[in-house]
Amino acid sequence: MSHSPDPDRPDLPPEFVEMLRSLLGPDADRVLEEMTSGDLGLTGPDGTPVDLQQLVAAAGLPKDPAALGQVLHQIKRMLATSGDGPVNWDLAHDLARQAAVAEGDPVVTDAQRRAVTSAFSVAELWLDTATRLPPGGGPVRAWSRSEWVESTSGTWRNLTEPVAGSVADALADLLASQAPDVLGAGPGDLAGAGQMMRQLGGAVFGMQVGQAAGTLSHDVFGSTDIGLPLLEGPGTALVPRNVTAFAAGLDVPEDEVRIFLALREGAHGRLFTHVGWLRAHLLGAVQAYARGIAIDMDSLEEALGSVDPTDPTALQEALSGGVFALGTTPDQQAALARLETALALVEGWVDEVTAAAAAPHLPHTTALREMMRRRRAAGGPAEATFATLVGLELRPRRSRDAARLWALIADERGPDARDEVWEHPDLMPTAEDLDDPTGYARRRAEAVDEHADLDRALAEILAEDGEGPGDGEAAPGGPTSP
Structure with a gap:
C-alpha cells in the first residue's frame, strides 16, 4: 500500500x-x-x-x-510493544505456532486419544511394581504440535526472561555509552532510543523463543523431554504424531513404542508431583544461572556493528553467537553444577525405573532404552533449545552415570531405598557420587555419622548451658524416656 x-x-x-x-x-x-x-x-x-x-x-x-x-x-x-517484558511474547507465540504447523498439524483424532489413554493406563499399572512413588494424577492429554506449544508456553517464559532481561539491559547500556561518540550528542538527545533498543532485544528473543519452541514441537514426545516439568500442575501427555514418526524409524511395533514412552512420561510425572521440592530446585537453578550471565560488551559491539539493521535474522544470529561470556562467576558455576547433577539424576532415575517396569512386558525394552539414551547423548533438540533460550549447554553423558548409581542403590538396598533418596534435597547424590557410584553408600554413611556427632555435640553444649532436654525428653537422635 x-x-x-x-x-x-x-x-x-x-x-x-x-x-x-x-x-x-x-x-x-x-x-x-x-x-x-x-x-x-x-x-x-x-x-x-x-x-x-x-x-x-x-x-x-x-x-x-x-x-x-x-x-x-x-x-x-x-x-511493536507487547508489554514491558524483555521478550516479545506475541511474536514468540506467532512464530512458534507457524513452526508447529509448518508441515501440517492435524487435529488429534479420537482413535489417537484412545490409544494414548490406554497406553498410560497400562504404564501406570506397570510403574506401580517398579517404584514406591504413586501416580502423579492429573489429566491424560493427547496433544497436537500446536497444543504442545500452547500448553508449555508458561514455563518457557520462566526459563527465558532472566537472560533476555540481561541482554536487553546490555543493549540499552551499549546504546547510551556509544551515543556521545557516534552521534555527537548526549544521552538525553536520544530520548526514546533506549526503549527502541529494548523493544528490538525483546523482538529478537521473541524470535528465538518462538522458533525454538516451534521446532521442538516436532521432536518431543510429551511434556518432560527436556528433563524439566513443562506443565504447571500434575498430568501426563503424549504427542501422537511425533510418537508415530519415531516408531516408523524403528523395527518395533508402534503400540510397544507408545507404551514405553508413556512409561517415561508417567515416571517423570510421579517424580515431579510427589517430590515437592524438585520442580522449584530445577527451575531455580536455571534462573540463577541465567541471571548471572555476563555480556561480553566488546563481542556485542562487534557483532552489532557488522549487522545489517534491516535484516532481523542476521541480528538474531549475531546476538546468539558468542555474545555471552558463560560461567564466569562462582555463583554461576555452582548453579550450573546443581542443575547438571539434578537433571542427570532425574533422567537416570526415569531411565532405570522405566526399564524395570517395561522389562517383564515389552520384548524390545533393551533396544528402546538404548535408543533413548543415544538420543539424549547425541545432544538432540532439547539440548539445542536449552542452549538457544538460556545460553546453557547441558552434558547428557551424566544421565548414564546416574542410572548406574540408581541401579546400584536398588541392588544393594532395594527399590524403596532408591526412591527414599528423593525425600529431601540434602539426601541427593552429588557429582562426586556420579563419578564414583560404588563409593556412594560409604560416603552417605560417613555423612550420617558426621551429622550424629554434631547432634551429640550440640546436645552436650545445651546441657552445659542449662538448656538441655528436660525430664522425660529425648536428646536429639536419642530414645524417648519411658
Whole structure:
C-alpha cells in the first residue's frame, strides 16, 4: 500500500516518517527535523555532513519506495510493544505456532486419544511394581504440535526472561555509552532510543523463543523431554504424531513404542508431583544461572556493528553467537553444577525405573532404552533449545552415570531405598557420587555419622548451658524416656 508524502516532511519516505512517529512519540518531530537539516552530527570521511540518502544507503535500505515500505513495516511490527517484558511474547507465540504447523498439524483424532489413554493406563499399572512413588494424577492429554506449544508456553517464559532481561539491559547500556561518540550528542538527545533498543532485544528473543519452541514441537514426545516439568500442575501427555514418526524409524511395533514412552512420561510425572521440592530446585537453578550471565560488551559491539539493521535474522544470529561470556562467576558455576547433577539424576532415575517396569512386558525394552539414551547423548533438540533460550549447554553423558548409581542403590538396598533418596534435597547424590557410584553408600554413611556427632555435640553444649532436654525428653537422635 502506497502513502502520499507527508506535507511536513516531503523529503522523507512517508513509511519512514510514520514508523519513527509511532516509535519515538513526542521526540519524532525533533529527530526528523535533525535528519532533514543535517544536525544529527554525522559526517563522512571528508568531514561533510551525511545527508539522508547517504544514511539510507549506508543502512542498506532499499531505494525502491515499495520495498522500503515493506522493510519498514517489518521493523515496525518487530518493535511493536507487547508489554514491558524483555521478550516479545506475541511474536514468540506467532512464530512458534507457524513452526508447529509448518508441515501440517492435524487435529488429534479420537482413535489417537484412545490409544494414548490406554497406553498410560497400562504404564501406570506397570510403574506401580517398579517404584514406591504413586501416580502423579492429573489429566491424560493427547496433544497436537500446536497444543504442545500452547500448553508449555508458561514455563518457557520462566526459563527465558532472566537472560533476555540481561541482554536487553546490555543493549540499552551499549546504546547510551556509544551515543556521545557516534552521534555527537548526549544521552538525553536520544530520548526514546533506549526503549527502541529494548523493544528490538525483546523482538529478537521473541524470535528465538518462538522458533525454538516451534521446532521442538516436532521432536518431543510429551511434556518432560527436556528433563524439566513443562506443565504447571500434575498430568501426563503424549504427542501422537511425533510418537508415530519415531516408531516408523524403528523395527518395533508402534503400540510397544507408545507404551514405553508413556512409561517415561508417567515416571517423570510421579517424580515431579510427589517430590515437592524438585520442580522449584530445577527451575531455580536455571534462573540463577541465567541471571548471572555476563555480556561480553566488546563481542556485542562487534557483532552489532557488522549487522545489517534491516535484516532481523542476521541480528538474531549475531546476538546468539558468542555474545555471552558463560560461567564466569562462582555463583554461576555452582548453579550450573546443581542443575547438571539434578537433571542427570532425574533422567537416570526415569531411565532405570522405566526399564524395570517395561522389562517383564515389552520384548524390545533393551533396544528402546538404548535408543533413548543415544538420543539424549547425541545432544538432540532439547539440548539445542536449552542452549538457544538460556545460553546453557547441558552434558547428557551424566544421565548414564546416574542410572548406574540408581541401579546400584536398588541392588544393594532395594527399590524403596532408591526412591527414599528423593525425600529431601540434602539426601541427593552429588557429582562426586556420579563419578564414583560404588563409593556412594560409604560416603552417605560417613555423612550420617558426621551429622550424629554434631547432634551429640550440640546436645552436650545445651546441657552445659542449662538448656538441655528436660525430664522425660529425648536428646536429639536419642530414645524417648519411658
